[in-house]
Amino acid sequence: MRRTYDDLVREAGSVSVDGWDFSWLDGRATEERPSWGYSRLLGERMAKARAALDIQTGGGEILAGLPSLPPVTVATESWPPNLRLAASRLRPRGAWVVADDEQPRLPFADAAFDLVTSRHPVATWWAEIARVLAPGGSYFSQQVGPWSVAELTEYFLGPYEGGHREPSLARAEAEAAGLEVVDLRSERLRMEFRDIGAVIYFLRKVIWIVPGFSVERFAGRLRALHERIEADGPFVAHSARFLIEARKPDGPAA
Template structure:
């Protein structure tokens, strides 16, 4: 894909724009990602409409929760990263939802059985014992997670082969952990989807925002690889990667 903008211009722009929150609209026209067929935000919104007390774990900037048509009487979100806490607070407080600044690791700062619905979109890690603890008997956990070897074509371009990393985020491992925590998995689906990066700016922005993909990524550190990838995109077209997503729904047995 040829562009009249130079490598330096594309990289400088992508390296200076804010990456706060979990809104990827800056990538419109610069990258594409096929979406899972189940429509997580819509399906989560339907469950929120039936809940009485709900928790959104690792809400990011609160964008997905804020999109729900009808929040339950009690709606709480947790988030660890301070810029996201501020953004989520601004989005969710007008909707009557509370944002709790909390670390990503256990314990969750809530009482046993506090929520009849717990949700999470792309958690860094699902702590199943804590999820089961804060769910009320008969309650539901509903989540979309990043699946195995997601966007590894891009990760391995910068880091080289990652055979151990490709084994992580296995949906069946999630099932086993959920069941070990006393939950019943009622739905588990995996889809592999096409992602395209149309220019090098999209790559820089993505790696700055999704910081665990290439840990410690900076433009200065990876300048030679970025320049080479820019030339590849210019000559051959978009850089194509495979995104993996899985949906999991689990229920806590009724008392």
């Protein structure tokens, strides 16, 4: 039996959006994955590291899914519900989870880590990353690129300026912090939202796509989008992702 608009809204509004597990969307929304395979590449780097820091770890999903972690592994997170999830997943793996306020300065000593990572950080603190990296260490990150899911943002809010997450800007900021960019790749990836519940859940979870989103505020646009999906099929958008790896130069010989 086809679910009504009210049923879909009620369901999507009641489910938890803690953490970065998107499995609730299985069968309701799809997103292409970047060709480089971030988790696989991250696992290879973690297997070789001695001390690693994962910044803005979310609920710890990515680290918890890796085959092995370095002898010293630390993750930071600021949002209390995610902190609890990350601790439950990572402490059994021997990792430390540190509460952070998403503002520089990172609460770690200079040159403390030979690997620093982050997946979809809100912001990248290049100077701080360079400070906590040991000489010869690397920063490895998959990030959200420019105009990501712009079709959904503009459906609700109209035209907006979304080009500030350009990979070229990340390169320039990394180099300004004294790091050497050794890999930089970007892709745009197709997304499909197959019912209005998937849209609501996604916007509740990824809050920067439509700032200030609520079902009540956008009731008219949501109902119109529901009718559009029912009549024409999935709402199509495109996410933007880029991969960046930057290395801190070796220090002078002793």
